[in-house]
Amino acid sequence: MKVMQLLPELNSGGVERGTLEIARALVADGHESLVVSHGGRLVNQLETEGSKHCTLAIHKKALSSLWQIRPLRQLIEAEQPDILHVRSRVPAWLTHFALKGIPAHKRPHLISTVHGFYSINRYSQIMTQAEKVIAVSDSVVQYIQDNYKNCPPQDIVRIFRGIDPVAFPHGYQPSAQWMINTYKDFPQLENKFLICLPGRITRLKGHETLIDLMQQLHSQYPQLHAVVVGGADPKKAAYLEEMQNTIATKGLTEHITFVGHRSDIREWLALSNVVLSLSNQAETFGRTALEALSLGTPVIGWKRGGVAEILSRLYPQGLINVDDQVALIHAIQQHIDTPQQVAEVTSFSLKEMCDQTLALYKQVVQASN
Incomplete structure (x- = not known):
């Protein structure tokens, strides 16, 4: 598969970290990984880990961002990804308009991730207009169901964010x-x-x-x-x-x-x-x-x-x-x-998050085949 993830920038934060984690998992599983953003300090890491980065100014909530629709459409047509994965509202809108200019049978599959409790309005609703909508917790699933009736419940897929237990080992002591x-x-x-x-x-x-x-x-x-x-x-x-x-x-x-x-x-x-x-x-x-x-x-x-x-x-x-x-x-x-003990954590792993996301990509691509 070829997967293109779109987000505003690659500097720091949970959305950015999740994008890099999925990109790394795609490469490890033998797929092609592309990320489109305005750039930032994580680009170097992303590319070192085997993904391709395309720089486009898809980060600003401003009318000037509409100038990016054509370059984005040209990029999608040139790269021909199987899946577009939008992770933020401005990139989601620009992708929405870019896809309108591509014949329906040539469009990639569209997946979104709802990372936040966005304001409830037409602008935010774009995040729930995809073939599959990933929610990062049960609270987010509930939030979408309560506020965005346009989104069929069967299209919402809850995939918890995850962390790497090797990076945060139980009982770890600083040097x-x-x-x-x-x-x-x-x-x-x-x-x-x-x-x-x-x-x-x-x-x-x-x-x-x-x-x-x-x-x-x-x-x-x-x-x-x-x-x-x-x-x-x-x-x-x-x-x-x-x-x-x-x-x-x-x-x-x-x-x-x-x-x-x-x-x-x-x-x-x-x-x-x-x-x-x-x-x-x-x-x-x-x-x-x-x-x-x-x-x-x-x-x-x-x-x-x-x-x-x-x-x-x-x-x-x-x-x-x-x-x-x-x-x-x-x-x-x-x-x-009375000092308390915390049991070793065996759930919410990064591997589960990546496995479930890649399984969803494959399911969407295979369904159309």
Whole structure:
């Protein structure tokens, strides 16, 4: 088979990572893999792993993007892929218009992946207009069924995102050198009970909840320390400053550490005693929660979206009813007083995700033959 995946850019994020993972699986299985995007820092890795990258400006939600319809159509006609797999709304619309200019019997099969709880409107509906619509969790399946009646339930295929257990092995410990460097950079973390809030600095990630928690618990548990792992976009600098001012006003500067954007997230998740998932909105999957559990680190999070699906299967004692601050504090106290064990994770594997996606590609191609 020849499969062409389309997404806005190849810089960082879950959609990008999933695209590379499927591209790698296609090549390993002897198929041809093409990716169309505006480019980015992951292109080099993609090409090194055996895929072809085609650069097109299919990333902007702007009228000027319509100029890309003809070049995209020409690319599809030149490459003649068996399957087009769209992973984002602008590329999906451009693909929709590009295919209109190709005779029906010459069009490739169209598959989409709904990665997010998109706004409910005509613009987002394009993601549910494909032969098969992949949903990344049961929550997303429900969301499509509730909000997009145009999409027949039998066309929705739930394929959980997956992680590589080799990359996040159970019981993993950071190297001695990493520990030495980390405690040199952040001496305040040594010999502490660390609760970690991973994720970019935005109002959605629940930092305010973390600050409230620390205010309630730090005097009772002087060994408790919070670590925020994630960078602030320049546009979020004001929010970061506002948070740091709040922390200073509450006398918590010595108890909460921001370590910025990190490429060593595995080490931070393994170093932590508890990882928190406190987003203000439901997450479609919750990859970081899964990575932490895979390493054997307990996760405590709100009972909604993909995170709830992961916790209910792998670590139900970490589930807290949304915004129940009392239950959240109680759960953290329990974890400090009695360290908890996380069983080895045997589901949500990257291999399952890739196998199921490739099986869907083959099924769609064989059905037409």
